[in-house]
Amino acid sequence: MRRLAGLAALALLLLAGCAKPARDDLYVLLPDAEGKTGELSVDSVGRVTVLDQPYAAARVKEPGRVEPGTVTEQETKQAFGQALAAQPGRPISFILYFLEGRDELTPESKQIVATIPGEIAKRPAPEIIVIGHTDRVGSVPFNDALSLRRAERVRDELVRAGIAADRIRVEGRGEREPLVPTPDEVAEPRNRRVEISVR
Amino acid sequence: MSRSSFSSLTVAAVLLGALPISSAAQEAGHVKVSRGTVQIERAGQKLPAEVGAAVQSGDVVTTGTDGSVGITFLDNSLLSAGPNSVLAIDRFAFDSTTHQGAFESSLKQGTLAVVSGKLAKQSPEAMKVKTPAAVLGVRGTEFLVRTGAPKD
Numbered sequence: 593m594r595r596l597a598g599l600a601a602l603a604l605l606l607l608a609g610c611a612k613p614a615r616d617d618l619y620v621l622l623p624d625a626e627g628k629t630g631e632l633s634v635d636s637v638g639r640v641t642v643l644d645q646p647y648a649a650a651r652v653k654e655p656g657r658v659e660p661g662t663v664t665e666q667e668t669k670q671a672f673g674q675a676l677a678a679q680p681g682r683p684i685s686f687i688l689y690f691l692e693g694r695d696e697l698t699p700e701s702k703q704i705v706a707t708i709p710g711e712i713a714k715r716p717a718p719e720i721i722v723i724g725h726t727d728r729v730g731s732v733p734f735n736d737a738l739s740l741r742r743a744e745r746v747r748d749e750l751v752r753a754g755i756a757a758d759r760i761r762v763e764g765r766g767e768r769e770p771l772v773p774t775p776d777e778v779a780e781p782r783n784r785r786v787e788i789s790v791r
Numbered sequence: 792m793s794r795s796s797f798s799s800l801t802v803a804a805v806l807l808g809a810l811p812i813s814s815a816a817q818e819a820g821h822v823k824v825s826r827g828t829v830q831i832e833r834a835g836q837k838l839p840a841e842v843g844a845a846v847q848s849g850d851v852v853t854t855g856t857d858g859s860v861g862i863t864f865l866d867n868s869l870l871s872a873g874p875n876s877v878l879a880i881d882r883f884a885f886d887s888t889t890h891q892g893a894f895e896s897s898l899k900q901g902t903l904a905v906v907s908g909k910l911a912k913q914s915p916e917a918m919k920v921k922t923p924a925a926v927l928g929v930r931g932t933e934f935l936v937r938t939g940a941p942k943d
Contacts, residue, residue: 616941617924622933630907630931636924643934655924672935675873675904678859680823682906683867716823717843719863791863 617652618671620663621645625682634658681715683791687771688746690784693729695741698781705746709753712790720760720790722746727783728767728776740764746786817847819883820864824871828855848883852876854901868894868908868918876901881921885910897921900939907932 621632621643632643637656643649647668651659669676686708688701697705712718724743726735743762751757770783822829822844829840832851838844840852846862854860854876861871866885872878877899884892890913898920911918911929918929922938 614941615924616937616939617922618935618937619925619927620935622935624906624932628932630929630933632930632934633928635926635928650925652922652924658925668935671937672873672902672904674859675871675876675902675935678824678826678861678871678873679904679906680861680863680869680871682869683863683908717821719821789867791867 615652615654618649618663619643619652620647620649620668620672622647622668681791683789684711685787685789688786688788689781690742690786692727692779692781692784693738695738695745697745705749706753708788708790709750709755712750712755712759715790718755718759718790720750720755720788722750722760722762723787724762724764725769725771725783725785725787726767727770727778727780728774729779730767732766736764736766738764739766742784742786746788817849818845818865819848819850819880819885820846820862820868820870822846822860823863824859824861826859827857827874829853829858829860846880848880850880852878852880864894864908866890866892866894866908866910868910869904869906870896871904872898873902876903878903889913892917894918895921898936898938899923901937903936905929905934905936 619634621629623629623646629646634641634650636652636658639656639658641650641658641660647662649661649663651661686704688705689698690696691698712720722743724739726739743764747760747762750760772780772782774780822840822842825840825842830853831838831840831844831846832853833847840860852860852872854872854874856874859873863869864883879897879899881897882893882895886892890909892910894910894917905920907918907929911931915930920927920936922936924938
């Protein structure tokens, strides 16, 4: 009986060995758009390999067996060409500046706002997020309202340029998120802004 | 029961009933590129993954032999899959103010290109991509994943 059980266990092991498909996993770290390279850790059943160089790669033929190495750009395109070709356009962001205490754009920012519809048109199913901010001159409620008015002003400009209003989300954050931290009641042109992200 | 409390109960019931439909909180991203056969599996249903379609936490995105798909997530992460791929969005949570949350996905088979977004930038532990053989921890920013049995 014990021998039978042993045989059965052996048969199971053999079966498992045959049934377990050999893998052909490949993980590759790429340089990012600015040419810098991040870091990717590969943990296969507790075995950790860290990739931190451009085109550093890890191959896994079976769980727990990680083979570090590198791949060429050519090999990368061959193995991942269609996934890479389907990559959505990179999100882009803009900062527009305003005159003190008002929802009127600075002349420089008026020129920038005119370029944004072109960027939006390049993207399928575009999403536009417009977030208004103020400096710390004035009360918190005043600045909450002003930041929202600034964002709505930019939205209206975009809608006038032909962008569908339901693609644009508008928010006002008041004086809470300055680009340049200042004491209260300090005028700071760099904080009187609207941030637009398009993706 | 007074009439006013009855009507406020009705309003509450209607609001509660409406919640699952308007739960935009579950929304994780949108399809931006869709070529060939691409489907989103959600709660047992197969939906066409057209450009502009919403992707939710819990969805499984599949591509056919002629398919590929590109998705932009709310934190600006970009995931794109090549043909014969199965990609599960296991968990997506993103606070657009603090940039905190979690993004866990699984590539069951196929190929995947990833550009990590604000979640991974804010916290290196926030983003993970799993395969049947490994868990990938993401400290930024761009990488590729292929998983499955070798081709004959």
